[in-house]
Amino acid sequence: MKITYGYFLALFILLAPTMVLAENGEQKKNSCVECHKLIDDENGGVVGLMAHDVHAQVGLSCADCHGGDPSSDDIEVAKSPQKGFIGAPKRNEIPQFCARCHADPNYMRPFNPNLPTDQFSKYQTSEHGKRNAQGDDHVAVCSSCHGAHGIRRVNDPLSPIFKRNAPLTCSKCHSDPEYMKAYGIPTDQFEKYKKGVHGILLLEKGNLGAPACHSCHGSHEASRPVETSVGNVCAQCHTLNRDLFAASPHKKAHDQMKVPECAVCHENHFIQKTSDDMLGTGPGAICLKCHKQDSNGYHSAKAMRGFIEDLKGQVSQAETAVVQAEHIGMDMSDSRVELDQAVTLLTKARSYVHSFSPPKIESITKEGKTVADHVKQAAKTARAQWVTRRKGLWVAILFLILLAAGLFLDIRRREKKS
Amino acid sequence: MASLDWIRKRFPIEPFEKLLRKKEVPVYRSNLFYYFGGISLLLFGIQVFSGILLLFYYSPHAGGAYESVRFIMNKVQFGWLIRSVHVWSAHLLIASIFIHLFSTFFMRAYRFPREFTWMTGVFLLMLCLGFGFTGYLLPWNELSFFATKVGTEIIAGVPAIGKFIQTVLRGGEEVGDATLGRFFALHVALFPMMVTGLVLIHLIFIQFQGMSTPPALENKTLKTLPFFPNFILRDCIVWSLTLGLVLVLAVYCPPPLGAKADPFAPTPQGIRPEWYFMWMFQTLKMLPGHILALEGEQAALLVMGILGAGLLFIPWLDIWTRRGKRYSPLTYLGWVILIYMIFTTILGYLHS
16 A cells, blocks of 8 residues: 555656646736737737737747747836847848748747748848848838738638738739839739639639749749740649740740740730630731741641641531430430540640641641541431431331231221121 | 140140130220220330340449440440330339329229229339339439439438438448449349239239229129230230330430439439429428428328328228218329329429
């Protein structure tokens, strides 16, 4: 029994400090919160905002950023420089202020080992960072996009930098002509983006796969892409088109002319859904912007459009044939699969326009036409079968009618006899 | 009949011939309805024959059922025709049994001494509805999958035993491979065996008891027709025409296969049961959430259960006919139910 009591005593002694610590932890004094609660309105409700703040959620307090001694009720002590009080940083000091922790991998690792710690160094290379270093206190700093208090995680849909919200966040400065006056850059990017194919996908349809501003410009390293590297920006998603473009004669020409690759035909912010009309020599054809009539480029554009139109017509005819066969009750599921192949080849041919090589497009469209022909043939066979089935049916019906008539005559004969 | 002589010399078939020749069919204005029993028998035969042919290629697994039906329709010689005939013949079979049952009901042919003939007929109708319900799932397409899901969810609403029946039918919590296996076994083994047995009993009863005449004509002297061969030959004419109708429908309106069932997809719009379950489905849709102490769905199932049991025991419930009365209130109730069924079926199609 003595041994048992001894164990309990030892256990109590060992656990007692942790109990005391836990008790203290729960009741840890925070004079910042106590005072700022009272002057909440004057400070924009920082205490309330901090309820959603990612830093508060991982256990960081006001003093972890601003310094000072939150355990003291005396404002002089609590906000004493001797206690490390920094207070609110000046606007252009904010990046360094945040970087104290966010650029320190050792400090950040325990919170999230996958969180990058290169934001500050990237920021220094950005237009914002460069101008900030020159003393421009108009440019974006961390808090301009993330907020100061109440910072949410990037993947929180309420965060101003959540992908769907990011364009609006950028537009707060970049769409303000007054604010952007000193920089001499356009302020219609957001309006254009909103109406473009990417903006519609992201903002209207909520497709998070669509690019936001930072997808092309970078976030912390935000800058204007160099003309010759626009292709690489677009290639983050449109890889095949970039590869085809890079191997085409257009790449060299664009580089020499120092024009922004993809954006020459597709624009940058106001990117429209592509159509076949953009290709060729007809109205709305972009090729004519550079290629004069009867030039090689003019003829190539005309030929490429011709091949695509030819396949498009064949696919359309094949689809009509399938629909007609289905309409009369024939199962065309195998042909539907083939038709999908033909449509895929049409899409491939459209993509290969970026190779600007008529022979390549001709080869793809030829393959597509063979598939479409096969589908049309299958639909024709199905229709022929449909006719045969009906002929067979009416032969069977005739036989059944004759049988019924024979039986009827037999009944009459029997009943007359009896 | 040289062929019959050939058989007579070898087998003692005279008692059967005597039994066949004994039966007389009364001739009057409504005896057209007598043919629906024979039509149902023919259609059941077509079902068995076409079903066996389909079995050669059908694969009762969620991974291959749809593909096997597609294979039957596209690759097997006349496979499209066999499947189409099987589907249309099933529809016509159920329609024919309904007509047969209602005509028997309105002519009060269930009265003494044909109570058990009536009961076997009601069981046959229920089994055929079971055939329809189980067969609908077998192609494993989107429509049939979700209709089965909804159907088995309705069954779960039966008080006390509903959940158990649902689990037994589904072979688990959800409609899946196990459900397909069970429905297949019921459709091709248990139900055909039961129907064959019941049809034989039904036919033997009819053959022994003869055709019934409505009570109003019972005391009149009616012209009669020998069942064999005169009525049988007439039956053959009707069978030829019925077969022709099945073929026309099968060729001109082949049933589409639709898209393969995807258990993870949301329930598509316009899910509805086959036409013969539509009145029940529509009734369940129209009911309020609660009726007295029961949930609306449970109350409806209870009423339908009582109606089903009432239908089965009608020969004993119809005390007016048993007492020799010329009119029975149950006949009027039957008309009301029939009109309600037609009305709700039409309503169901209009709403979907």
